[in-house]
Amino acid sequence: MLAYALRRVLMLVPVFLAVSVVIFSILHFIPGDPIDNLLKVGAPPGQRAEMMARYGLDRPLPVQYAIWLGKLLTGDLGTAIVARRPVVDLIAQALPHSLLLGGLALTFSSLLGIALGVVAALRKDSLVDRMIMGGVLFGSMLPSFWLGLLLILAFSVGLGWFPVSGARTWSSLVLPVLTIGFGGTALVARITRVSMIEIASRDFVLLLHAKGLSPFEIQIRHVLRHALIPVVTILALRIGWILGGAVTVEVVFARPGLGTLLIKALSQHDYPVVQASLLMLAMAVMLGTLLGDLLQAAMDPRVRGALA
């Protein structure tokens, strides 16, 4: 298992390098640069070139990439050009908010998704099953941006239960968590349901029935335990997606976080900030995948063998 984990971690290195090249090139190939956001009306014509040189933007792209990567490997994310602060500070300020929101949303969609999936599996093909599956599918299709505004209208403006936006109190987390959480619920519910139905048809379940255990005990204590294995893997994979998916939700709720940071930096073409935030999101996806794979390998020896 340890050898598998080690190999799996080492595989991240080339992926990381490839991702860094892609992020760097896409960003530098799209038109626009941060200097336009720094020049004020009246600035002398020569100031542009001067500032390009100051930030090293006049050098060939491969050189700029090499410098960036070199610093990155020593843990230096650089200094934001437009925001003029160490990128590490900006990320350190944003990341906890994103992790908290993402973590809570993940917990919410797991608990609700598993509960709905179990109920749907137990009532397979009934009206309840169809209503739950239809409902979660509908919920997952709503764009989070729109759903967020809808929740604000209902619960903040209409009922006045939660603040519209910001991150000053715990209550301001409720609506953003619901907005992101609803999206993931459908996936978890569907996988739980399918997995439960599949496990329930196995021989050992028949044996348990024969032993005379109550159907409820069989379903919850035995079937669900096995059925959760793929669910856990999917949840691990979703960690990165949740952080990335929170981008628009953070903007709607005017919450601090990686998303808010990224959107602002993108509009200003603040390269160091965009590069670092995208890399953070990519790393979250990569680490989530790694975690998913490791969990699966821990639970299923065949996976470990396949890579050897």
Add this chain to the structure above:
Amino acid sequence: MTSLTIRKSIIAAGVSLAALFAAAGPSVAQEAVFVMASNEVGSPTYNPIKASNLNIGSTLIFDRLVAQDADLSFHPWLAESWEEAPDGMSWVFHLKKGVTFHNGEPFNAQTIVKWLELFKASENAYMTEAIQTVEVIDDATVKFVMSRPEPNLLYNFSSSYLSVVEPKSYEALGDNYGVTEVYGTGPFKLESFTIGQETVLVRNEDYAWASSLAKNRGKAKIAKITLREIAEDSTAFLELKSGGVDMLLSVPTDFLGEVKSESNLEVVTLAGQDVAYMPINVTKEPFTDIRVREAAAKAINQKEILDSVYGGVGEVANTFLISALPESKVDPKYQISYDPDRSKALLDEAGWTMGADGVREKDGKPLRVSLWTQSDSSFRRLTEVVQAELKAVGIDSEITTFDSSAIRDQYKSGNQQLAVRSYNWDNADIIDWFFGGDRLGYPNISMFNDPKAEELRKLAMSGSKNMAERVKNFTAYHEYVLSQYPMAPIYQPVNSVAYNKDRLVLPAEIHSPGVGATVIMDMEVKE
């Protein structure tokens, strides 16, 4: 975990949650929450010397030497009065006495010397570069010896980038100045600042030197102000509607109807500093022909656009400058306004004859041009109307949309023909910025490089000895540029501010180009 401990933790969680809900209630009296204009969201620092973007907070933390009224005239603030030498080569400024910074340091003539030194080698150096030396005459009098006359000095001194910072702490704090701590002489002190989130300001209890434009010369009436940054307009509006905030410093036109329909909300409109216009690339066929440029410019029906796109809110634009500027008062013959007959006649004269499909042709080639715009929905709408108006005189244009950052880079290619865009500035030197021959591509989207214009530009920018002369020279430069049709002016928006009238009382008259220190000094929170 036993059931008892579970129950205990649930109760504990409930209690703490309830406490948090209680804390989220409405703010107490004499505290106000404002939402910054969306173009100010994300300003990274309150350091005016190095900043390229400052938000409203800087106008509350710092004072300036000179204040500007809504009509753009100049009035005393930290400078009680000033005299300008007849040749424009020196200025004497008399400073207010008894002024202190938030950290207790005194404000005096020495402060001015050290403060102006800080600008050297900074990105904002050009704003003070005409000042050669600063002489201290006495504790409250300074003399600026100029390297060339700079009638624009008063404008610069009223700009938030020339906010007066406390020099000792500025040097001591280095990069942290304006981020963690900041010291000015303004009516409010910085309590906390989280980039992109919010700034909390508390009243400066010693303040007694407001600009002459404020009625209240003592300390501010509001004890604490929270400036929130909300990028999404709908969220900001819903915060105002639900009472979460007291004022939005900029409301998009799309939301005005909704704000006005709420009984507890009020909208104040201030003269805007924006002009929407259509740059015409003078180096691209068919616009190399001045007749075609004039025809395109006069095809734009400014009044129709004001009424149909902006619901009549704002003003039409007939020159390149906002109408509050004296340099916008050009000879009426240079004003550019809708004249479809003239437009059609000019196109006929230039050899572009009307084709069967409503598109003009010349030598078998149709009059088809590109029309660039930004992706924002308001720009799209405006551009579609412009497209229809061009079509009405026989010019067929195809709209291409870019995002606001990428379009500047596209302009640098010089491939544009027509575009629809806007700028925000309240000084005549914007003509130099957008039509200067050494700024081709971007900002000079029109690729306008005309020897006579360059001559007039030089005279306007650096050849004026005093303000009256500067206005005269800039008016002449402006008139000449208009006569060459490198653009068509379209529309001047207003700046709409929305507030909760159950919470805030605004001064009856707004003596400032926008909401800033002058307005907030006279603002009150209802008990």
